[in-house]
Structures are given as C-alpha cells and as structure tokens.
Amino acid sequence: MQYHTPPSFEEASRIAASASGTTRFLAGGTDVLVQLRSDLVTPDDLIDVKHIPGVKEIARQEDGGWRIGVAVAGAEMTEHPDLGRDWPGIVEGMDLIGSTQIQGRATLVGNLCNGSPAADGVPALVAAGASVTVTGPNGARDVAVADIPTGPGKTCLEKGEVISALNIPARGENGGDAYLRFIPRTEMDIAVVGCAVNLRVDGDTITEARVVLGAVAPTIRAVQACADALIGTTLDDAALEALDKAARAACEPIDDKRGTVEFRTDVAGVLARRAAKIAYARAKGEQS
Amino acid sequence: MSKIHVTTKVNGDEVEYLCEPRETLLDCLRDHLDLTGAKEGCGTGDCGACSVTMDGRLVCSCLVLGAEAQGKEIATIEGMAEDGALHPLQRKFIEHAALQCGICTPGILVAAKSLLEKNPDPTETEMRYWLAGNLCRCTGYDKIIRAVMDAAAEMREAS
Numbered sequence: 001m002q003y004h005t006p007p008s009f010e011e012a013s014r015i016a017a018s019a020s021g022t023t024r025f026l027a028g029g030t031d032v033l034v035q036l037r038s039d040l041v042t043p044d045d046l047i048d049v050k051h052i053p054g055v056k057e058i059a060r061q062e063d064g065g066w067r068i069g070v071a072v073a074g075a076e077m078t079e080h081p082d083l084g085r086d087w088p089g090i091v092e093g094m095d096l097i098g099s100t101q102i103q104g105r106a107t108l109v110g111n112l113c114n115g116s117p118a119a120d121g122v123p124a125l126v127a128a129g130a131s132v133t134v135t136g137p138n139g140a141r142d143v144a145v146a147d148i149p150t151g152p153g154k155t156c157l158e159k160g161e162v163i164s165a166l167n168i169p170a171r172g173e174n175g176g177d178a179y180l181r182f183i184p185r186t187e188m189d190i191a192v193v194g195c196a197v198n199l200r201v202d203g204d205t206i207t208e209a210r211v212v213l214g215a216v217a218p219t220i221r222a223v224q225a226c227a228d229a230l231i232g233t234t235l236d237d238a239a240l241e242a243l244d245k246a247a248r249a250a251c252e253p254i255d256d257k258r259g260t261v262e263f264r265t266d267v268a269g270v271l272a273r274r275a276a277k278i279a280y281a282r283a284k285g286e287q288s
Numbered sequence: 289m290s291k292i293h294v295t296t297k298v299n300g301d302e303v304e305y306l307c308e309p310r311e312t313l314l315d316c317l318r319d320h321l322d323l324t325g326a327k328e329g330c331g332t333g334d335c336g337a338c339s340v341t342m343d344g345r346l347v348c349s350c351l352v353l354g355a356e357a358q359g360k361e362i363a364t365i366e367g368m369a370e371d372g373a374l375h376p377l378q379r380k381f382i383e384h385a386a387l388q389c390g391i392c393t394p395g396i397l398v399a400a401k402s403l404l405e406k407n408p409d410p411t412e413t414e415m416r417y418w419l420a421g422n423l424c425r426c427t428g429y430d431k432i433i434r435a436v437m438d439a440a441a442e443m444r445e446a447s
Contacts, residue, residue: 003292003309003355026353033351034332036310046309048356075345099421100399101336104345105352187420188334 001043005051009135009164012047017137017160019045025162027055027071028105030098031114049162058083064170070110070163074103074121087168088282089124089177089196089275096120096181099188109163112145115153116190118215122149123196124179126222127210130168136161149219175200176282178275181214182267184258191215192259195247195271197230197279204234206280211243216251216268223250226272235280243276244269296357298323299367307354314338316354317364325365325394329423336422339395340364346402348421365394368401376446377401377439386435388426396422400436408444412437 006012016023021044024032035041049055055071058080066083074094077083084091094108097120109132111121125145134143137160145166148155157163177198183189194214199206211226225246233239253264281287291306298321305320317323317340326349329337333351340349341363368375377397380386387393396419403410403418410418415436416429424432 001309003353026356029351029353029356030333033312033353037312037331037350042310048353050356073345098333099336100402100418101339101346101348101421102333102351104342104347187417 002045004045004047006047006049008052009049009140009162012049012052012162013135013137013160015045015047016162021045023047023159025049025113027110028073028107030102030106031110047162052164054165061167061170064172066168068108068166068168070165071107074098074106074108075100077108078103085288086171087124087128087177088288089179089198089279090121090128090130090168093124093179093181093194093196094121096179096191109166112148113155113157113163115149115151115155117149117152117217117219118191118194119149119220120179120181120191120194120214122220123194123212123214124177124198125166125168126220127177127179127196127198127212128168129198129210130166132163133165133167134161135164140164142167146220146222151218172200174202174283174285175208176279176284176287178278178282180271180275180278182259182271190258193253193264193267193271195268195275197272197275199230199276199279199283201280201283204284206230206233206235206239206283211247211272211276213247213250213268213272216253216264218252221250223247225250230276235276240273240276243272247272292355294355294358296359297361299363305354309353309355311354312350313340313342313352313354313357313362314349316357317349317362320354323364323366326398327391327394329391329395334421334423335392335395336399336419337392337395339398339422341398341402346399363398365398368397375401376442377404377436380435380439380442381432384431384435384438386427386431392422392424392426396424396432400439404436404440404443408440408447410440 024043026048055069179196181191181194196212200208209227209230229242251265327337329335333348338349
C-alpha cells in the first residue's frame with residue numbers, strides 16, 4: 001500500500017486517476033481504516049486529503065450558506081457556535097454517529113461516500129438541499145448530495161473523482177430542520193430508520209418542505225409525497241396523518257433481526273411525525 | 289515497500305519512528321515506542337481500549353495510521369501521572385476499585401481526563417454518554433462512573 005499526502009485536490013484526483021489498483025481517500029478513516037484492518041478493502045493507493053488547505057474549515061459564505069471542509073470531524077461541527085443554530089438537524093444527524101472517539105475523526109463527507117442507506121449524516125443534508133463539489137480529471141463540478149449514493153456502498157463518483165467540499169445553502173428566514181433515528185439501544189448503533197425534515201413557514205403555514213427517509217430503501221430517499229402532505233398546512237392532525245401515510249408508503253426496507261419490514265415501515269411514519277413537529281417548532285423559533 | 293519516517297510528540301517528548309503505511313498509531317505506540325498502555329481490544333474503533341488524544345482530541349489510536357501522527361501531539365496513559373504522582377482519576381480508580389482485569393482502564397482514564405478538561409463539572413448522564421465508546425466487560429460501569437465523578441469533584445475543589 002502506498003500512502004499519499006497530496007497538497008491539492010487536483011493532485012489527489014491525478015493520483016487516483018492514474019492508479020491501477022484499488023484506491024481509497026482518507027479523511028477521518030473511521031470506515032476506511034476499519035475496512036483496511038479487517039481485510040475487506042486493502043487499497044493499493046491510500047490518498048490522505050488532510051494536508052490540503054481548507055479541509056478542516058467551516059466557513060460561512062457570502063450568501064449566508066456554509067462551506068464545510070471534507071476533513072471536518074463531527075465534534076468540530078457540534079462545537080461550532082453558529083452552524084448548529086442554522087442547521088440543527090444536520091449537526092444532530094452527524095452527532096449521532098459513533099462514540100466520542102469516533103466523533104473526533106469521522107466526517108460528514110466520509111459518511112456520504114461510504115454509501116450506507118442508513119448513514120445518519122446524510123438525510124438532513126439531502127433535506128437541506130446541500131451539494132458537494134467534486135474535483136476530477138475534467139475539473140470541478142457541483143453535484144447534489146441526493147445524487148451521490150446509487151446503492152448500498154455505491155456512489156456515482158467516477159475513477160479519479162474526489163469530493164473537495166460540502167456546500168450547505170443559506171438557512172434563510174423562518175426555516176427549521178430536524179433529524180431523528182430509531183436504534184434498538186440508546187447509543188452507538190446503526191439506524192433502523194432515520195428521518196430528516198426541513199421546512200419553512202409563513203406565520204403558521206408551511207410553505208416549503210422536504211422529508212427524507214434513511215435505512216428504508218437501497219438509498220436515502222427524499223419523499224415528495226411527504227413534502228406535499230405538509231405544504232400549505234399548519235401541521236394539524238390531518239397533515240400529520242397524511243405525512244405518516246406517505247412516509248410508510250415510501251418504504252421498501254430490508255427485513256432483518258434489527259427490524260422487520262412491518263416494524264421499519266411503521267417507525268418511518270412515527271419518526272416523520274416527530275421530526276416534522278421539531279422542525280416546525282424550530283422554524284417558528286419556538287425551539288432551538 | 290518503503291517505510292515512512294514520522295516525527296511526532298508523545299506526552300510532550302519529541303519522538304520518531306519508521307512505520308509501514310498500514311501500521312496504526314496504536315501499533316506504532318506499542319511496537320516502536322514501547323508504550324504499551326493503550327490496548328488493542330477490537331481494532332475497529334468499537335471498544336475504546338486504545339484511546340489517546342491527538343492534538344487534544346480524543347481518538348481511537350487503532351483508527352489512526354502511524355503516518356498520520358506526523359507533526360501532531362499525542363497524549364497517552366503513560367503521560368498521566370506526573371513525577372510519579374498519580375492523577376486524581378487514577379487514585380480514585382484504585383480507591384473505588386473501578387477496575388478488575390484492567391484492559392479497558394487506560395482508555396477510560398484517558399477518555400475521562402479528556403472530558404474533565406472540557407467540562408470539569410459533568411452530570412452523570414453527560415459522563416455516561418462521553419464514555420459510551422469505552423467498553424468494560426468486568427465492572428458493570430457503576431464503579432467507574434463513581435470513581436470519575438468523585439475525581440471530578442476533588443479536582444474542582446483543588447482548582
């Protein structure tokens with residue numbers, strides 16, 4: 001195994017594009033090193049991106065949005081004074097991953113690139129309409145986070161392509177987001193169901209909504225029918241019932257010892273209701 | 289395969305070692321620097337027995353490559369007692385009999401110290417969540433939590 005520490009994403013991309021064997025990019029290493037140590041994936045070229053300037057920065061953009069470096073650890077997001085005020089759902093999703101030790105290293109972009117349908121960091125990003133900048137042999141392009149995962153463990157990234165930044169839009173006025181997951185224990189487990197809700201209100205009425213489910217399909221899934229159930233309502237009982245129904249209808253989960261199809265489907269509806277209530281309270285400024 | 293030359297600081301001392309690209313920081317501490325306090329429990333970041341801090345941040349040294357430690361500051365259990373005097377956490381672990389086999393103990397001490405540096409007055413719930421990534425198969429955790437809370441109280445009084 002060859003260990004590289006390129007000084008730029010262009011160089012990182014060049015190394016990956018010209019590699020003949022298995023390539024992995026290393027940021028937090030909490031997936032890559034586990035795979036390496038358990039002999040699941042032994043890269044011929046391991047490309048550590050942490051020597052590239054800016055990868056540890058959380059920066060507010062001129063338009064009020066955020067640019068998050070690809071090596072920013074979960075703990076650094078949680079400790080940031082302003083990011084969680086704008087996007088509490090994104091920060092709490094990332095914060096649910098692993099132990100204190102894992103939070104010291106694990107990154108949101110790594111969670112995305114690992115391609116798990118149960119990734120806790122990703123649903124709230126999709127709900128926020130976040131995008132990533134992808135640097136490749138033909139230059140850089142922006143891709144919606146929603147389009148990156150293509151199946152369990154798979155992404156749309158081509159050989160030589162590397163995610164070089166995460167871009168979160170401006171929060172804007174009267175918006176709120178939330179992420180909830182169900183696990184069989186209280187800490188350090190993989191989501192059986194996850195649900196992110198991001199919405200905007202005008203007075204008491206919801207004007208924009210995105211609802212995203214995790215761990216109930218081969219990829220994380222934005223559900224338009226759930227959004228439609230919320231938009232134009234004041235999150236009354238009828239809206240919550242319609243949301244619950246739409247969330248359950250969108251589920252195509254696996255059936256395993258951690259959760260049956262029936263259980264996962266039912267929980268998706270419950271989490272959608274609860275996350276919507278939190279996001280709504282946050283949008284109205286009634287809850288932080 | 290060519291080895292990587294790494295210069296880093298461990299417990300305040302400048303050290304250097306040569307490592308294979310796939311060797312972890314835990315391997316390097318134990319096999320190249322003879323610092324065997326950090327233990328390998330699982331090797332996959334689940335158990336916390338290999339906990340150290342890197343630039344002040346609590347990490348599993350089994351999930352850090354030795355090569356990544358270049359230019360960093362590492363703190364391990366070996367640096368916890370000062371001039372032969374045990375750290376209050378270490379004393380309280382003995383007092384409360386907060387260990388049996390001892391494999392998890394160095395990691396728990398390093399992790400608990402890291403919390404008390406951030407938050408000298410944690411609630412029991414905060415402490416339990418902070419230590420959720422440090423598994424112990426002997427004690428049932430209760431004595432560990434009591435020892436840490438007691439040490440925290442003593443450290444607050446002393447400061």
